[in-house]
Amino acid sequence: MAPSPQIVLYDLKLVDAPGLIWSPNTCKTRYALNYKGIPYKTVWLTYPEVHSEIPKLTKKDGRPTVPVIVDLLHDSTVVQDSWEIVKYLEEVYPDTPKLFNTNSIGAHLFFQDYCTQKLLFAVVFRLVLSNMIDLAGEHKEWFIKTREAFLGMSIKEFIGDDPTVHAKALTQNLEPIGKILKTYPYISGQQIGWSDIVFTSSLRMLVAFRPDSFGALVLDDKKAGKQFQEWWNRMDKYMQLEPPCYSV
Missing domain, CATH: 3.40.30.10 (Glutaredoxin)
Structure with a gap:
């Protein structure tokens, strides 16, 4: 039980x-x-x-x-x-x-801000926003209205006309993280830390809405794809729903 x-x-x-x-x-x-x-x-x-x-x-x-x-x-x-x-x-x-631990909180907070600013908002959100809108169902118009108010611009302006720009930015921002994973099994070092969870969560949006881009831009990254794949596999068991009987 x-x-x-x-x-x-x-x-x-x-x-x-x-x-x-x-x-x-x-x-x-x-x-x-x-x-x-x-x-x-x-x-x-x-x-x-x-x-x-x-x-x-x-x-x-x-x-x-x-x-x-x-x-x-x-x-x-x-x-x-x-x-x-x-x-x-x-x-x-x-x-x-x-x-x-008490000596690493500041480093984890810095990395969280890095992922939020450089990966999530600046790149991933732009790559997946149109897919999110498509799945908003009856709340589609409400979603568009509130997102545009938050962004201070139209969805079209935010996404831009050239998705390759965002793909290139993602690759560039992944590079320093890939260097860490060439030396350590986790971003936090020898064991999982908050930085690993922050990075996983930033990529989760890409996995959910653009799995093709996740595979091409992250797992198949020419500079650090192998490291990202191995790290992703180590983190995979924590990427789950709780047992179904808990969900309401």
Whole structure:
């Protein structure tokens, strides 16, 4: 019998792709929970539901976001944002595998910012945004309107006319990471750390929406493809849903 869930994870779903693991920020928390072996269940929310349900949990004003966790084992504590969540899990579940130590937190935060700025937002998001729109279903127009408001420009302007520009940028930004993986089995060194989960989560969006590009631009990268493939295989067991009986 599967253990009872200790954590409730609020994740983001696309109407026409239920159960698809794709959101980089929620992926960070999902993989951290999987790596630490903490039982959890998922509550899937559409974009409009994020705006209606998350403020009820966080009791905060401002733009509602996921991931959010509710820790059923510790007074139903609510934690929002993947960085705050991993810090919380490290502190409250000290007997689970560590993702950083007190001497490496700054380095992991720097790498998280690097992945967000140089890989995720600047490149991957541009490569997959049209695919995301196609899977938004009944929320397609709402999705376009809110994304354009967030971006400050039209979707067409953001994506641009030449996708090869984004492909080239991805290859360039992967190069320094590939150099690390030529020396160490993980980005964090000899064992998995938060940096590995951040990088995995950034690529997860590409895997979900453009698997062809993931294969061609990452796994078959001429400079470090072999290293990326071996690292991806080592990380693969943490790229999973929780047992189906947990999902609601």
